[in-house]
Amino acid sequence: MKNKKNIERKTDFIQGNIACAEGAIAAGCNFFAGYPITPASEIAHYMSRKMFEVEGTFIQTEDELAAIANIVGASWGGNKSMTATSGPGISLMLENIGLAVVTETPCVIVNVQRGGPSTGSPSVAFQGDMLQPKFGSHGEYQIIALAPSSPQEMFDFTVEAFNKAEKYRIPVFILADSLIGHMRERVDFPLDDEIILEERKKLKNYQGIHQKIFLDENVAPMPIFGEGLKANITGSTHKEDGFRNVSDPKIMDTAIKRLSNKILKHKEDIIAVEEKYLEDAEVAIFSYGLVYRAVLETVNIARNQGLKVGSFRPITIWPFPQEQVEELSKKVKTIIVCENNLGQMFPFVKAVANGQANVIFLPPETLGTLYHPEDILKVIKEVI
């Protein structure tokens, strides 16, 4: 897509995984580390060629533990870094995802979800890892996760993931699944100057031993390695200057709250939802990712039949769009939660709705398959 300015937008018919890789490159990614895994490997294949073309680095690591460690190390070295894997790989990365959160390291982690638990069903599309980014690593933290539903969004959301990672110094997840990853669809590439990139806020000069490089709710400047900034980075509980203090609960309290507030205070900027036909809706269908496609089709059919149904789709899964769901629950009588799992986001919707709307969970007839719109319609007609 590069070097094609002044010409009409480039369009291609590509796989979601390739669109994701292209999005990363468009966002300025210059470091990719990963370990082969179905159904995410195409991203690595593509990056193994492209990274070198953009003066970047590709490394196939010895395992996923090394992949996440490599991208965090590279981020401190000043690179824009990314890894792509599937559930088993994320399971291996979790400890160091926590380190990335606590050291406030920008990076992007793509999870092309597959069937689980364990080895599971590598090529079956599943939304089984929705809670993993937020709750998988130990401790208490906030993180950002986006759920694309098409190859186009694999491109767009990956650009967005890099932007949010840089802006908030945090790992950002792309939660796709094997069908979105492998699906081929038309992708319209934006022109270079249409892509707005978030610049990393860097520390410019060394400011002494107690320089404030962490725990700012408005994001502290990052001391990139090799620039004489004497960065003091640790996974232990620390203060603004990076010095650890692991005995004082007050220090831990401050660290956890500030790290969380760094995200929660900026929810308005971070959280994106897509609402369709909700103005007069009595029933809303909550769905995301691949499932959203079937839901949108269902809503269109329902509307044609005169049913007052709308769609609520969180683009941002984490932080959870609490206020938006709360508003929704005031607006509609019933929320049907459609997820390709046994109800991972459902409890969050239900808790936020808090009785203001009736919240029903509806999985696909067979996990790992697409919904039949008529199955959803049937439930709509029961509740309307």
Added chain:
Amino acid sequence: MVQINKDACKGCGICIAMCPVKILVFSDELNSRGVHFPKITQEEKCTKCENCMIYCPDFAVVVKKDEK
């Protein structure tokens, strides 16, 4: 000259053992950590080999070679 920062000393005795001319001994006094730190005896015998300095795990000993 040999300078001992007595309060940095943890009393391991490595400097005493590593001194080739055996001029370091444990002091009878205790430092702020409650340990017997080394003291130098017969400094004129010191060869300035720096063993006491480079083997001290706590950077508590400094040997100055070019003292006049």
Added chain:
Amino acid sequence: MNKTIEHPLKKYFRGEINYTTCPGCGNGIISQSILRAIDELGINFDDTAFVSGIGCSGWIPSPSFNTDVLHVTHGRSIAFATGLKLAAPQMKVIVSAGDGDTGSIGGNHLIHAARRNIDITVICVNNQIFGMTGGQVAPTTPYNSKTTTTPYGSIERPFDLSNLSIAAGATFVARWTTYQARPLKNSIKKAVLHKGFSFIEVISQCPVQYGKVIGMRNDAVRMLMNYKEKSVNIRKAKNMSEDELKGKFIVGELVEKKNIPELTDEIKRLRQEAKKR
């Protein structure tokens, strides 16, 4: 003369020199060896980065050294250092790791970094025990040792981490004990300048947790003297039988290979090739 003379290595510290290690710990001797090596080489400290993991060895550079320091999770320091070095190849990246870091939880990263011949230096503080967590058996603890998790004596054979690195392709490998602080410093100088993966194993005393295993509880001096007695230089060891070398520490510069492709150079080459296409 009452004026306090500043320690010649004080300039490399973020603040006061204050290691909270146990009395007699080998960490401080290794720290001095690293810093004297840097000092003698005349390298700008800002051009070095240290990466360390969890365990006592992690506290050698972190937070003390007044340069870029990344203190990460247990066992992963080499993997973080790999990413850092690839992103900032102009830096001298030095890993301070323990025998648990490199031989147990992070063994995979060690052998792959060696295989890749990435230009980083790993200084492995081998105290032959898990010190920080309370004296549990390590993959380097000698056979039949009584530790807190091997009350009947350990039944597994230990790793020789230097040989493991050599077998995995490390291009500069040296082993010393803390008793050989000067040759250790000289090897660190060589390792830092070496273009490729360098591994320095330092057998280091843990008087508290390993001292008690070998009947030298809290006796750093005896442990050092034991190193002196049991160390055999590689040149001499070459002519000795396996039986004669039992219980000995083979020390010296074990391997130095030059002109082996180094990872960051290879990546630069690939970027050139990618441009041509």
